[in-house]
Amino acid sequence: MIQLDISRYFTTESIVRALTSMPELKSPVMDSIYTDDKRRNHPLPTVSVSDLQQSVKNIAITKRGGEPVPVYEDSMNITHIEPQPFRPSERLNGVDVNNLKLLDDSGVELLVNNKIDRLRRIVRASTEAMAAQSLKGSIAYPMAIEGCYGTYSVDFGSTLSHSIGTVWSDSGITLDAVLADLIGMEANIQSETHYGSDIRFWAGQDAFMALAKIVQDIGNTSVSGIIDAKTISIAGFKVELMNSSYTDLTTSTQVKVVDTDKIMAFASDAPFEMVYAVIDDLDSNLTAMPFFVKHVKDPRSSTIEIIAESKPLPVPFTKGICWATAI
Structure with missing residues (x-):
C-alpha cells in the first residue's frame, strides 16, 4: 500500500x-x-467554426438613424471543431x-x-x-x-500560393528576379487581407542555399543582398532559414516545418x-x-x-x- x-x-x-x-x-x-x-x-x-478567422475589413458608413451594418453571416450549417x-x-x-x-x-x-x-x-x-x-x-x-x-x-482551407518566375537554382537567376518573387508573395497576402504590415519569409534549406549563392554572385544584378545570422536581407525583405522539424509518429521520420525546396511568407500581424x-x-x-x-x-x-x-x-x-x- x-x-x-x-x-x-x-x-x-x-x-x-x-x-x-x-x-x-x-x-x-x-x-x-x-x-x-x-x-x-x-x-x-x-x-x-464561425468564430474562427472572421474577416475584418472596412464597411460602409450608416446614415444617421439607419440600421446597423451586420458583420455576421446567417447560415443553416452549424459546424464545430x-x-x-x-x-x-x-x-x-x-x-x-x-x-x-x-x-x-x-x-x-x-x-x-x-x-x-x-x-x-x-x-x-x-x-x-x-x-x-x-x-x-x-x-x-x-x-x-x-x-x-x-x-x-x-x-481550415487553402493557403495562398505564388508561382516562381525563374527557379532560384537556375544559372540565369538574378536577385532582381528573387526580389520580384518576394514582392509578389507579399502582394498576394496584402491583396487578400488588410494584414501584412509585417511580412516574414521562411526558407527551406535548399532554397536558402540557392538564394545565398545568388547573393554571393554580386555581379549578376543591380540589387544587393546581405547574409547574416541565418538571414538573407534583400531590399528590406528578410528571408530566414527555417530548418526546424517535428517527428511523424506513424513513420518515425522527421518532417520539416518548411520543405527544403520551398519558401513561406506569413503576415505576423494576422490573427493566428x-x-x-x-x-x-x-x-x-x-x-x-x-x-x-x-x-x-x-x-x-x-x-x-x-x-x-x-x-x-x-x-x-x-x-x-x-x-x-x-x-
Missing part, C-alpha cells in the same frame, strides 16, 4: 510556483506565429516510491517537478508539431486509439490563434488552460501516475500565409 503522500505538490499554488520557476520553452512556430498574445483559453469542449487532448503520463513504481521516502521535502518536490517539467516539454513539442502542420491549411495528426494510430483531421479548450477532467474543475497536471495513486500496483493534459487547437489565418516552390 502506498504510504507516501505527494498531494501537496499538486495544489494549484504548488503547480503555478513550479511552472513559473521552470525555464521558458522555445519553439519557432509557436514563438513566431502563435505568440503569447494570440493564445486564448476557450470555455467549451468544442470550437465554433472538437479539439483532442495530448495526455502524456509519467509513472513512479513501488521502488521509486520507496526511494522517495529517503528524501526530505525539498528532494521530493524537486523529483516531482522534474517529472512535471518533462511532461510540459512533451506537450510543448507536440503542440509545436501540430502548429507546424497547420501552416499548410490543415491538420492530420496521429491519434492514439487502442494501441494503434488513427488520424485527427481538421481542414492558439485555442486551448476546456480540460476533460473533474480535478481540473473542467477549466480551460494550456497545461494541467495531476497525480493518481494505484494501490493495487503500488504506483503513482503523474498525468498531464492539454487541448490546443492551432488556428491558422490561411490568407495570411503564402507558399512558393523556389527550386
Whole structure:
C-alpha cells in the first residue's frame, strides 16, 4: 500500500510556483506565429467554426438613424471543431516510491517537478508539431486509439500560393528576379487581407542555399543582398532559414516545418490563434488552460501516475500565409 503522500505538490499554488520557476520553452512556430498574445483559453469542449478567422475589413458608413451594418453571416450549417487532448503520463513504481521516502521535502518536490517539467516539454513539442502542420491549411495528426494510430483531421482551407518566375537554382537567376518573387508573395497576402504590415519569409534549406549563392554572385544584378545570422536581407525583405522539424509518429521520420525546396511568407500581424479548450477532467474543475497536471495513486500496483493534459487547437489565418516552390 502506498504510504507516501505527494498531494501537496499538486495544489494549484504548488503547480503555478513550479511552472513559473521552470525555464521558458522555445519553439519557432509557436514563438513566431502563435505568440503569447494570440493564445486564448476557450470555455467549451468544442470550437465554433464561425468564430474562427472572421474577416475584418472596412464597411460602409450608416446614415444617421439607419440600421446597423451586420458583420455576421446567417447560415443553416452549424459546424464545430472538437479539439483532442495530448495526455502524456509519467509513472513512479513501488521502488521509486520507496526511494522517495529517503528524501526530505525539498528532494521530493524537486523529483516531482522534474517529472512535471518533462511532461510540459512533451506537450510543448507536440503542440509545436501540430502548429507546424497547420501552416499548410490543415491538420492530420496521429491519434492514439487502442494501441494503434488513427488520424485527427481538421481542414481550415487553402493557403495562398505564388508561382516562381525563374527557379532560384537556375544559372540565369538574378536577385532582381528573387526580389520580384518576394514582392509578389507579399502582394498576394496584402491583396487578400488588410494584414501584412509585417511580412516574414521562411526558407527551406535548399532554397536558402540557392538564394545565398545568388547573393554571393554580386555581379549578376543591380540589387544587393546581405547574409547574416541565418538571414538573407534583400531590399528590406528578410528571408530566414527555417530548418526546424517535428517527428511523424506513424513513420518515425522527421518532417520539416518548411520543405527544403520551398519558401513561406506569413503576415505576423494576422490573427493566428492558439485555442486551448476546456480540460476533460473533474480535478481540473473542467477549466480551460494550456497545461494541467495531476497525480493518481494505484494501490493495487503500488504506483503513482503523474498525468498531464492539454487541448490546443492551432488556428491558422490561411490568407495570411503564402507558399512558393523556389527550386
